[in-house]
Amino acid sequence: MVQHTNGRYPAHEIPDIVIRRLPIYVRTLRALVAAGYETVSSDDLAAQIGVTAAQIRRDLSYFGKFGKQGKGYEVATLVSEILHILNLDRQWDVALCGYGHLGQAIAAYRGFEPSSFRIAAVFDREPEHIGVMTAAGVPVRPDIEITSVVRAMGIRMGIVAVPERAAQDVADALVAGGVTAILNYAPVIVRVPEGVWMREIDPISAMQSMTYYLDSHTEPAPRVDPCPAPIRPMHAAGD
Amino acid sequence: MVQHTNGRYPAHEIPDIVIRRLPIYVRTLRALVAAGYETVSSDDLAAQIGVTAAQIRRDLSYFGKFGKQGKGYEVATLVSEILHILNLDRQWDVALCGYGHLGQAIAAYRGFEPSSFRIAAVFDREPEHIGVMTAAGVPVRPDIEITSVVRAMGIRMGIVAVPERAAQDVADALVAGGVTAILNYAPVIVRVPEGVWMREIDPISAMQSMTYYLDSHTEPAPRVDPCPAPIRPMHAAGD
DNA sequence: ATTTGTGAAACGTTTCACAGCG
DNA sequence: CGCTGTGAAACGTTTCACAAAT
Numbered sequence A, B: 001m002v003q004h005t006n007g008r009y010p011a012h013e014i015p016d017i018v019i020r021r022l023p024i025y026v027r028t029l030r031a032l033v034a035a036g037y038e039t040v041s042s043d044d045l046a047a048q049i050g051v052t053a054a055q056i057r058r059d060l061s062y063f064g065k066f067g068k069q070g071k072g073y074e075v076a077t078l079v080s081e082i083l084h085i086l087n088l089d090r091q092w093d094v095a096l097c098g099y100g101h102l103g104q105a106i107a108a109y110r111g112f113e114p115s116s117f118r119i120a121a122v123f124d125r126e127p128e129h130i131g132v133m134t135a136a137g138v139p140v141r142p143d144i145e146i147t148s149v150v151r152a153m154g155i156r157m158g159i160v161a162v163p164e165r166a167a168q169d170v171a172d173a174l175v176a177g178g179v180t181a182i183l184n185y186a187p188v189i190v191r192v193p194e195g196v197w198m199r200e201i202d203p204i205s206a207m208q209s210m211t212y213y214l215d216s217h218t219e220p221a222p223r224v225d226p227c228p229a230p231i232r233p234m235h236a237a238g239d
Numbered sequence C: 001a002t003t004t005g006t007g008a009a010a011c012g013t014t015t016c017a018c019a020g021c022g
Numbered sequence D: 001c002g003c004t005g006t007g008a009a010a011c012g013t014t015t016c017a018c019a020a021a022t
Helices: A016-034 A042-049 A053-061 A075-085 A102-109 A143-153 A166-174 A203-213 B016-034 B042-049 B053-061 B075-085 B101-108 B142-151 B164-176 B201-215
Strands: A072-074 A090-097 A117-123 A140-142 A159-162 A181-184 A197-200 B073-074 B093-097 B117-124 B140-141 B157-160 B181-184 B196-198
Touching: A016 A042, A016 A053, A042 A053, A042 A072, A042 A181, A053 A090, A053 B157, A072 A166, A075 A159, A075 A166, A090 A102, A090 A166, A090 B181, A090 B201, A102 A117, A102 A159, A117 B075, A140 B164, A143 B181, A159 B201, A166 B201, A181 B201, A197 B093, A197 B140, A197 B201, A203 B093, A203 B196, B016 B042, B016 B053, B042 B053, B073 B142, B075 B101, B093 B142, B093 B164, B101 B117, B140 B142, B140 B181, B142 B164, B157 B164, B157 B196, B157 B201
Parallel strands: A090 A117, A090 A159, A117 A140, A159 A181, A181 A197, B093 B117, B093 B157, B117 B140, B157 B181, B181 B196
Antiparallel strands: none
């Protein structure tokens, strides 16, 4: 019942593109906390991220008023607020499907826990992987158990890291077990029912779109200086 | 000199979002070729991909006229046309930076060659990785050689698969060597000079944005039937 | 003085709808 | 008749610019 809209914007009207930017705000704000900042203006935060200050203010305004005029935003508080908006003030169990090279890299990645996720179940098709333990102590189970285990554990999110020919079946099994959010690494369009969220991780497409801008007959652009300034520790700020 | 615009749309006016969709069109069209299709209408292609037919027609219209009224598009020809537009009718050497779990998974992935890419150089910081050969026979070199090797090999694209604290340095080294397109897997904002293209692979952000839609207190949505139809082999199409 | 939150304008993208071609 | 290519309209997103708050 505790919804994060403050009455003005029904949740279903908030653009998804705004939602997708919030994790970047969290990440950057956390870096600012680590650097010793207590408050930040939308201008400074925007400079860090490489977007406009107006965009940050507009994005946040969908959810409430978090800043103070003349002062900016209290960094630690804003992190908590956004984490709450995103339902990240709890941990989410995730089912990892596929324990090949990619799946093993995902299982070994130390970035999930601090991001509110836990690889709670792992599945694979290959007999030689079954029964293996991940570094976190999760056993690899046969893929035929996806639906039943996901359902029994109440898992709501899945990662598809299997070859493209298996991706649709694996996604169907996840959905059958009650999963409503899927991160898909397979280079194929996976169809899911209404009400199931899906995000694609598609490095090949990303690379194939960048080659458009790489003229085959031209040498690299001339060297320019590196860019805007990175976060500096608070204590170094003097003038 | 052989540019892919046919005179009406200068390349610099074509929206990047259109460019980013072209690889999906290629992938889907190739699946249609494999299923025995010779022509396809924008309606059918749109249904396969899950977008509107108007969007496909508009996207393609930026580059020329590839269809025939009353007939649709010749599938094999359209694949070639789009590959040409994207500069994918050649192979691109790519520098992989980082040979940890993720880098090893990337190096082992068999999807690059058919997508016009080749992992041509691999770099890592850890002494125990240096000198190791990838499955494709590429030696892992120390990261201090990134700039010189990339420059010597004429490499134009790089993949950053190192921990976030090293990502900026590695990207700088790539750019110093002449790289102008970077795929970044590190969960940090990497700053690059004007003229360098960058795409982010950010699974954690993708997951953190999906949790917004997973109400913490609600059980999974009721079961619905699986969706639109997948590609069927031509020979099965009868009615 | 500084900075937020937000109407209104500007800009970008998608969809409609249909003339015209095969 | 079926389907493309595309003006024009609709829709979505970003930016401007400023009143109000401290």
